[in-house]
Amino acid sequence: MTAAAKKRAVISSGRAERPRESFSPKKHWGKNLLVELGFLGIILLCFLTVKILPFLLSFGYAFTDWNGISSQISFTGVDNYVQMLADKDFWNSLWFTLRFCGCSILLTNVLGFFLAFCLNKPLRMRGILRAGFYIPNVLGGLVLGFIWQFIFTKVFPAIGKATGIGFFNLMWLGTPATSFWGLVMVDVWCSLGYYMLLYLAGLSAIPSDCLEAAHIDGAGGWQTLTKVTLPLLMPTITRCLFLSITSSFRVYTLNMSLTNGGPYLSSEAITMNIYRTAFTENQMGYGSAKSLVFMLIVVAITGIQVALTSRKEVSM
Amino acid sequence: MIAVHRHPATLSGQRHGRILLEIGLCVLLLIGLLPFFILLLNSFKDMMGIAKNILGWPNPFKLSNYARAFEKLSYPRSFFNTLLVTLLGNAGLIIFGSMAGYRLNRAPTVFNKIVYLLLLASMAIPFEAVMIPLMKVSSAVGLTKSLGGLGICYWGMGASTCIFLTHGAVKGIPYDLEEAAIIDGCGPFKTFWRVIFPLLRTTVVTYTILNTFWFWNDYLMPQLMLGGDKQIYTIQLSMRSLFLEYYAMWDVALAALVISLLPTVIFFLIAQKYILSGLTAGAIKG
Structure with missing residues (x-):
């Protein structure tokens, strides 16, 4: 933020909350339908069409046997859910996703905070380090997975041969365990930089007088961190956790391009399972039922997380 | 200190x-x-x-890997297809996203409050959970199998984040500015574009950078929306067909990977200043 923008924000924050009685834009234009349409019409139409309508439709599809092509769609009640209960692949993929999300969320947030904490200190090469740690985040999609496929299957064995370090001689991507940790590693490597930036912003927003006060009161480094910094950082933590939960549950492209579910579907995440059911096996109805369960899980987990962490937020 | x-x-x-x-x-x-x-x-x-x-x-x-990768990816075409989608997606979200965020903050009618809550709540819905019906809906309204349609779908998909961020930024702008503009005879749209929008610059730049990486690197949505027509493949889709054809042929594949990630790295270097300082504009308020 530039100095001018900061000044503006300071000036404005006092006034915006107490609008004068005589004027508000709401009074002027609030009821004008044409203005409302002009401002909101197009984006709202798009939003309703591509997000809300499909969302509502998925409730309907989930109770049918629709195959995606035929116009003959029959209502099958809870058959899809009964089928799901016996679908071992689905439960395995759900369990895999939960484990993957747990590890990836924990590692990205802890390491992201650690990097931000270090790079918030007045280091000489701070700018370069920040930029450098962010760079992997510009990769995405298939490119990310394909690069690491090369590294795991070609480069790691070569390093292992040259140095004899056991870590590199593991059968990377060849066993369920190495596939799992390979995915976690690449995901963390890629997303770390973004969370580092978010935590850095949170840390730099903590007023230095709070930290000084803690120091004068005799708090050590660890005490300051746990008793002052972290509580004041709760809004950032809430946001970072929300973002990392929603993004790690959605892992699909990385999963597909790195392990493609292998070996033997052991590293198949839930989105990949849904994709396979719906678009490879053409069971759109059944796929919708699975998506619905998936969506409920994500909404429930993020809901619980936001409720828990935002309750811990303190005001300065 | x-x-x-x-x-x-x-x-x-x-x-x-x-x-x-x-x-x-x-x-x-x-x-x-x-x-x-x-x-x-x-x-x-x-x-x-x-x-x-x-x-x-x-x-x-050997430089020949690059020549082959360039040809196999149909690089110029894939590049411009990706660029087109990214530009279109961004244009819509910059224009309509910021307008909507402004409106929802400044005209808090019951309807608008519900709309805003709906937008916020929808952030928890993953794309992968609605992709099946989305295919049906988008082909019914004619958005599939075209780059333009894909760009427009991004407007709907990206709406919540952009509106959430602008909504927060508008909160910090005093009413006085709008009042002055109205007294000077500006209508609602002119007021927004002349007075408010310039003040939202940091926020708009923030989400535009994030969206650019998203649109550029997205794979699943283009793959579902664009179908099998190679003429409209984005870089990510060309990459997939190259890997299907040249499985384990790493010489060509690696060169292809380098030229596909080059645009994002260059974009990062250009926008570095904004990314490292500005990407976080919404982080504190959020």
Whole structure:
């Protein structure tokens, strides 16, 4: 933020909350339908069409046997859910996703905070380090997975041969365990930089007088961190956790391009399972039922997380 | 600063600690960026070189991988297709996203409050959970199998984040500015574009950068929406068909990977200043 923008924000924050009685834009234009349409019409139409309508439709599809092509769609009640209960692949993929999300969320947030904490200190090469740690985040999609496929299957064995370090001689991507940790590693490597930036912003927003006060009161480094910094950082933590939960549950492209579910579907995440059911096996109805369960899980987990962490937020 | 209160001995101790920390972080960074170097290095080798000498300098030094990758990806076409989708997606979200965020904040009618809550709540719905019906809906309204349609779908998909961020930024702008504009005879749209929008610059730049990476790197949505027509493939889709055709042919594949990630790296270097300082505009308020 530039100095001018900061000044503006300071000036404005006092006034915006107490609008004068005589004027508000709401009074002027609030009821004008044409203005409302002009401002909101197009984006709202798009939003309703591509997000809300499909969302509502998925409730309907989930109770049918629709195959995606035929116009003959029959209502099958809870058959899809009964089928799901016996679908071992689905439960395995759900369990895999939960484990993957747990590890990836924990590692990205802890390491992201650690990097931000270090790079918030007045280091000489701070700018370069920040930029450098962010760079992997510009990769995405298939490119990310394909690069690491090369590294795991070609480069790691070569390093292992040259140095004899056991870590590199593991059968990377060849066993369920190495596939799992390979995915976690690449995901963390890629997303770390973004969370580092978010935590850095949170840390730099903590007023230095709070930290000084803690120091004068005799708090050590660890005490300051746990008793002052972290509580004041709760809004950032809430946001970072929300973002990392929603993004790690959605892992699909990385999963597909790195392990493609292998070996033997052991590293198949839930989105990949849904994709396979719906678009490879053409069971759109059944796929919708699975998506619905998936969506409920994500909404429930993020809901619980936001409720828990935002309750811990303190005001300065 | 905190250090001022400290005894000189602890101060120098702290300085040593800092230098060690800095060295540690540099080493960590070098390890973290190693994949890029290895990728670049091996993209100049032939299959023999990759098999025998994966960690060494390319010998012979081959540029032909790049020529083949360029051709196999139909690079210019894929590049412009991706660019088109990214530009269209961004244009819509910059224009309509910021307008909507402004309106929802400044005209808090019951309807608008519900709309805003709906937008917020929808952030928890993953794309993968609605993709099946989305295919049906978008083909019914004619958005599939075209780059323009894909761009427009991004407007709907990206709406919540952009509106959420602008909504927050508008909160901090005093009414006085709008009042002055109205007295000067500006209508609602002119007021927004002339007075408010320039003040939202940081926020708009923030989400536009994030969206650019998203649109550019997205794979699943283009794959579902664009179908099998190679003429409208984005870089990510061309990449997939190259890998299907050249499985384990790493010489061509690595060169292709390098030229596909090049645009994002260049974009990062150009927008670096905004990314490292500005990407977080919404982080504190959120």
